[in-house]
Amino acid sequence: MLRYQTIPVTPFAQNCSLVWCDDTQKAAVIDPGGDLPQLLAAVKALGLALEQIWLTHAHIDHAGGTGELAEALNLPIVGPHPGDQFWIDGLPEQSMRFGFPPAKPFTPTRWLADGDTVQIGHCTLNVRHCPGHTPGHVVFHSPEAQRAFVGDVLFAGSIGRTDFPGGNHEQLLASIRERLWPMGNETVFIPGHGPESSFGQERRTNPFVHD
Numbered sequence: 001m002l003r004y005q006t007i008p009v010t011p012f013a014q015n016c017s018l019v020w021c022d023d024t025q026k027a028a029v030i031d032p033g034g035d036l037p038q039l040l041a042a043v044k045a046l047g048l049a050l051e052q053i054w055l056t057h058a059h060i061d062h063a064g065g066t067g068e069l070a071e072a073l074n075l076p077i078v079g080p081h082p083g084d085q086f087w088i089d090g091l092p093e094q095s096m097r098f099g100f101p102p103a104k105p106f107t108p109t110r111w112l113a114d115g116d117t118v119q120i121g122h123c124t125l126n127v128r129h130c131p132g133h134t135p136g137h138v139v140f141h142s143p144e145a146q147r148a149f150v151g152d153v154l155f156a157g158s159i160g161r162t163d164f165p166g167g168n169h170e171q172l173l174a175s176i177r178e179r180l181w182p183m184g185n186e187t188v189f190i191p192g193h194g195p196e197s198s199f200g201q202e203r204r205t206n207p208f209v210h211d
């Protein structure tokens, strides 16, 4: 069974999640934006073997620690979708603009596409491409655990910004309705910022995307 712990990192309180298979204790980290010592302390405290880095998208608060962590532990970088290449190329500039420590450049070991799967230990998660906030944004869904790690696509009571280069409001709404809602009303999502919620709750009450 998939388990997870969410750790807010960076001055943007970005929800970095450690996800692991509780048969094997093999773990992946989703969106290591920064604060690597804190993340590695959690890995150790939980007794996990960190094996992979998974990225939802390449904004600095989500991807800023990726290059350093991958190099330090020799980890593969999985994701995001190639539509975010320009955001990866722009990480040094994003670091300066938002006052983050310099981000080490990286190249994903494996790009992701809609319909792909990622695996950690005995757990498999489905990948959906959800453009709109960024062109290459992906989300990770575990049907078994009824959890989805959605980055900055959807928040409790809100949706992702679309005023950055490559953002597209209509596309974001379509991603949410056509690719998140089919995961089921009971599915709990872990957004990139703020508290968890369920898709059913958002379909009832989210002013941007309610039914």
Ligand SMILES: [Zn+2]
Residues within 6 Å of the ligand: 057, 059, 062, 133, 152
């Ligand atoms: Zn973002």
Ligand SMILES: [Zn+2]
Residues within 6 Å of the ligand: 014, 059, 061, 062, 152, 192, 193
């Ligand atoms: Zn974010």
